[in-house]
Amino acid sequence: MQHRITRTTHRHSRQLSFCASAVLIAGGLLTTLACLTGSGLAADISPAKITTANGMTVLVVEQHFLPIVEIHALIKAGSAQDPPDKAGLANLTASLLEEGTATRSSKQLAEQIDFVGGSLAVTAHEDFTTAAARVLKKDVDLGFTLLADILLHPAFPSQEFDRVRSQILGEIISDNDDPGHVAMKAFNHLVFHNHPYRWSVNGMEETLSKVTLADVQHFYAKEYLPNQVILAIVGDITVEQAAALVQAHFGTWKKGPTPARTAKKPGAIGKKAVQFIEKDLTQSTIVLGHGGISRTNQDFYAVTVMNHILGAGGFSSRLMDSIRDKQGLAYGIMSHYEARAMPGSFWVNLQTKTETTNQAISGVLAEIKAIREAPVTDQELAEAKSFLMGSFPLRLDSTAKLAQVVAQVEFFGLGFEYFAQYPAWIERVTKEDVQRVAKQYLNPQHYALVVVGNISKAKIRH
Amino acid sequence: MCLLAALLAFVEAAPSMAIEPHEHVLSNGMKVLLVEIPKAPVATVQVWYRVGSRNEVMGRAGLSHMLEHMMFKGTAKHPKGSFSRIIRKNGGIDNAFTGQDFTAYFENLAADRVELALELEADRMQGLVLDNNEFQTEREVVKEERRLRSEDDPQGALVEALFAQAFLSHPYHWPVIGWFADLDAMSLDDLQRHYDTFYSPNNATLIVVGDIKADALLPTIKDLFEPIPKGPSPSHTLSAEPEQRGERRIVLKREAQVSSVMIGFRVPNYSSDDAYALALLESALSDGKSSRLYQSLVYDQKNSLSVGAEYGLLQTDPGLFFFYSLVSPGAKVETVEDAMQREIAKLHTELLSDLELQRAKNQVEASRVFEQDSNFRHAMLLGQLESIGAGWHRIDQFLERIRAVTAKDIQRVAKRYLTHDNRTVAILVPLPSKQQNASSPLTYQGKP
Numbered sequence: 001m002q003h004r005i006t007r008t009t010h011r012h013s014r015q016l017s018f019c020a021s022a023v024l025i026a027g028g029l030l031t032t033l034a035c036l037t038g039s040g041l042a043a044d045i046s047p048a049k050i051t052t053a054n055g056m057t058v059l060v061v062e063q064h065f066l067p068i069v070e071i072h073a074l075i076k077a078g079s080a081q082d083p084p085d086k087a088g089l090a091n092l093t094a095s096l097l098e099e100g101t102a103t104r105s106s107k108q109l110a111e112q113i114d115f116v117g118g119s120l121a122v123t124a125h126e127d128f129t130t131a132a133a134r135v136l137k138k139d140v141d142l143g144f145t146l147l148a149d150i151l152l153h154p155a156f157p158s159q160e161f162d163r164v165r166s167q168i169l170g171e172i173i174s175d176n177d178d179p180g181h182v183a184m185k186a187f188n189h190l191v192f193h194n195h196p197y198r199w200s201v202n203g204m205e206e207t208l209s210k211v212t213l214a215d216v217q218h219f220y221a222k223e224y225l226p227n228q229v230i231l232a233i234v235g236d237i238t239v240e241q242a243a244a245l246v247q248a249h250f251g252t253w254k255k256g257p258t259p260a261r262t263a264k265k266p267g268a269i270g271k272k273a274v275q276f277i278e279k280d281l282t283q284s285t286i287v288l289g290h291g292g293i294s295r296t297n298q299d300f301y302a303v304t305v306m307n308h309i310l311g312a313g314g315f316s317s318r319l320m321d322s323i324r325d326k327q328g329l330a331y332g333i334m335s336h337y338e339a340r341a342m343p344g345s346f347w348v349n350l351q352t353k354t355e356t357t358n359q360a361i362s363g364v365l366a367e368i369k370a371i372r373e374a375p376v377t378d379q380e381l382a383e384a385k386s387f388l389m390g391s392f393p394l395r396l397d398s399t400a401k402l403a404q405v406v407a408q409v410e411f412f413g414l415g416f417e418y419f420a421q422y423p424a425w426i427e428r429v430t431k432e433d434v435q436r437v438a439k440q441y442l443n444p445q446h447y448a449l450v451v452v453g454n455i456s457k458a459k460i461r462h
Numbered sequence: 463m464c465l466l467a468a469l470l471a472f473v474e475a476a477p478s479m480a481i482e483p484h485e486h487v488l489s490n491g492m493k494v495l496l497v498e499i500p501k502a503p504v505a506t507v508q509v510w511y512r513v514g515s516r517n518e519v520m521g522r523a524g525l526s527h528m529l530e531h532m533m534f535k536g537t538a539k540h541p542k543g544s545f546s547r548i549i550r551k552n553g554g555i556d557n558a559f560t561g562q563d564f565t566a567y568f569e570n571l572a573a574d575r576v577e578l579a580l581e582l583e584a585d586r587m588q589g590l591v592l593d594n595n596e597f598q599t600e601r602e603v604v605k606e607e608r609r610l611r612s613e614d615d616p617q618g619a620l621v622e623a624l625f626a627q628a629f630l631s632h633p634y635h636w637p638v639i640g641w642f643a644d645l646d647a648m649s650l651d652d653l654q655r656h657y658d659t660f661y662s663p664n665n666a667t668l669i670v671v672g673d674i675k676a677d678a679l680l681p682t683i684k685d686l687f688e689p690i691p692k693g694p695s696p697s698h699t700l701s702a703e704p705e706q707r708g709e710r711r712i713v714l715k716r717e718a719q720v721s722s723v724m725i726g727f728r729v730p731n732y733s734s735d736d737a738y739a740l741a742l743l744e745s746a747l748s749d750g751k752s753s754r755l756y757q758s759l760v761y762d763q764k765n766s767l768s769v770g771a772e773y774g775l776l777q778t779d780p781g782l783f784f785f786y787s788l789v790s791p792g793a794k795v796e797t798v799e800d801a802m803q804r805e806i807a808k809l810h811t812e813l814l815s816d817l818e819l820q821r822a823k824n825q826v827e828a829s830r831v832f833e834q835d836s837n838f839r840h841a842m843l844l845g846q847l848e849s850i851g852a853g854w855h856r857i858d859q860f861l862e863r864i865r866a867v868t869a870k871d872i873q874r875v876a877k878r879y880l881t882h883d884n885r886t887v888a889i890l891v892p893l894p895s896k897q898q899n900a901s902s903p904l905t906y907q908g909k910p
Contacts, residue, residue: 063501068831098751106751110750111817114752115821116824134832166790170791173720174788177718278895279717279895280717280895283610283614314550315534315556316550327599328598328606329606331604351609353605353606353609383550391571393502393503394553394571396502397502397836398835398836
């Protein structure tokens, strides 16, 4: 909730924030962290896996270089489990965990973690929620104590419920001042019509207002179970120490029936859908795309390579080269293939001055068509693969990143051989595969287009 | 593997604090800092130049940042586009950032590819080719960046207004990204002059942090960088900012849903004895949910969506200590400003509790350890300390001095700097959308 305002300007901020917190962007999904080196650079990641008597999956990676421990819980419930008329429920429940337990008030929780300079953070996503404590080694017992307390004994005080819900409603309004946020919100509604992925994790004004304290208590009771939790522990701690701490702090948590999952796969759009949102701005924020693939789709790796060449590969991608470097139309442009538990979405986003809105949209569509119609060059393929394979260690170079990756590898059921097999899976992608998946998963006819900006002046022809 | 490590860990080591950099100064004056972190097989290479928006002149705001963009446009040896391509195909990520006091370039990559990044950085320290066509296109990119960060972002626009009002003659007056008119007025000659003046080894610091061996890497660095001749010693005299004599206020009106307020105070930087108390004050006010501003404005009074305080400790010249709030919908901006002023007044009259003081110290100390978990952030801290003239050695001294600060010290600096006459208040007044219904903007749906 606290945000820092800095006076530093980056050549491409998306990339810089990428470096600072790779796994956090794009909703913490695995698309952003998928690769392993082929050149013998792999960090030797082999988590120890323990299943506790109450069904919790515990993963431990020892790293003794710095006296830091990251305790990262992934709970298998997110906004995809919100009832449609109560969108925002999973996030509100998550947000209230830190706001009081049976024995600690909101302020006491904050004071205890802040006093040791640690952090405690709960974040809801679409497919899951994470609750993480980060402490110095000397405070590891406190880290476990507080994390277990908020997960096992949240009190959901009614005054905190009112306050936090108002706070989130305020944030939803405030988000309307961010054109990128407004555009993505509209885009998700077009692409995920009839599916829970259509609403933002924090919900909508009209649905969040309907959520009651009883809804939160019920959601918690149904979803927050030890057998629904993956606990990744990374840092200056041994497997034995971690196992003992888990038993001491989480051992009394009662397992329960696995909650039923009813959501079906999102359907395709089936036609072109357009939404233009008028705002008094100097730039048009453009989002163009459609439905995508799930993380377990067997074409995931070919799609990863294709998307890298098209627009995810930073300064060397086709979209960046065409729209930014050759035409000077945008500062940042990127394509995203966000793979989730259920099929996610594909989109390109950029901002360009009002006058060049049409030119930029045409440029994006031209690149989507081009990668479908002709094979990529040998050089493009080789460079994309070598980046994806070679950059893997960068995505695991801090305890926080590593804890998130390990938990998600388990969540998506990829198996820990993933760490060793990834380069082979990328390496075997061919030019033909890239063109095949471009034809299969990119659609330059049936797409959703959202533009936020000075619409009357932009005179959009698309 | 896990078992062996488990046995070793029972031998409790003293908590490792700062990992000392290996420091070398090359014959041409370039400082090199190498930090060995064998935790993961990766490294960050960063080249920091002591040039930023503070080294610009009126009418050319944004020149340093513009030059930073042009640094990716190629040299005689590595033509346009090849820099990033070479880094990418070796599994690395490259980028750059410009601030008021520095311009920095970095490559994050596998530790065994560090030499490649060094070779490319050495090449563009001297061999940049400035091409007019490339400049024309890139200027449009930078203008898009300005629209994104300032024109169309209410918070970005307000922080720009705050600095422009708080600094009248010092170059901290203008934004790093520059003004539109200045970007349009820039020429290739301006860029060339800026490059020739500031891009030399004696005005740069090279930092490598990661899974490297300093002894093995240093000869490579010498081979690559020592042939680059020493450049001019840039003059660092700048217009000083006169003392502020009375409150300044600025109001920014624009289409927005929520308002915000910022209150800035001119304060000394790292070089002052008061810096340590100011740094702790920043932490007590805004680090974590137990901090004063969060507890008071967000939690108790519920008039802010987010709040904070930010102190420009690591700046070459004295900067700002500023408070900010994103005002809750339904709350009045005046109420929030009053609440902030009350928090500030309280600092004048009441001492921080022992608990608050100790918490702030613990937070500052712990953050030094957490910072080392990321090679990138670790290198950034060293680069910033060197670029502002503080020197990296100051980290150790900093922690010692922090431990010695008392509640009375904090009260003293609050009384001295957080005063009515020294403050600049910036307020964002949201205008309703031009559309009839502000909360659900007019949309056109279907095929137009």
